[in-house]
Amino acid sequence: MALSTSEEQLMQLLWKQEKAFMKDLIEAYPDPKPATTTIATLLKRMQDKKFVDYKQYGRSREYFPLVKKTDYFSKHVNGLIKNFFNDSAGQFASFFTRETDLSQQELEELKQIIDNQLKAKKK
Known part of the structure; x- marks a missing residue:
């Protein structure tokens, strides 16, 4: 809800x-x-x-x-990806990076976050 x-x-x-x-x-x-x-x-x-x-x-x-902020917003974001981006995180990321007019530094920070997640998943 x-x-x-x-x-x-x-x-x-x-x-x-x-x-x-x-x-x-x-x-x-x-x-x-x-x-x-x-x-x-x-x-x-x-x-x-x-x-x-x-x-x-x-x-x-x-x-x-009774609900953690992170739980509420992760459910929101997952619903957004599912309902508006055909359940494709790639489409969401493409839209997000194009439409939010991120600076080069912000894109680098995002890349670093993704790289760190990839390393964590490999373990």
């Missing part, structure tokens, strides 16, 4: 803070800050989707992510 754009924005704040009370999350938003009811609704939806949970402290809830 995926997150909506507003849920993803809130999830980013929670990943950054690792655990937070609602007031901490609202405080992390840029102005104009969202209403408490808006954040409560988003957190409830994210809880129903099994992305977050909370610990109860008196009347306050401390929220924490």
Whole structure:
């Protein structure tokens, strides 16, 4: 299950803070800050989707992510490759390197990452 754009924005704040009370999350938003009811609704939806949970402290809830950021985004990228690039990592890489206007240094860094992955796979 995926997150909506507003849920993803809130999830980013929670990943950054690792655990937070609602007031901490609202405080992390840029102005104009969202209403408490808006954040409560988003957190409830994210809880129903099994992305977050909370610990109860008196009347306050401390929220924490149930899904790791890397897991969420790797699933996203794999879905993107599957749905938009015919399940071809090569087509995705070709599109990514052409369309993002990477500098020579950034392309060299990508090449180094790929070379390191190739070495790791050979072991």
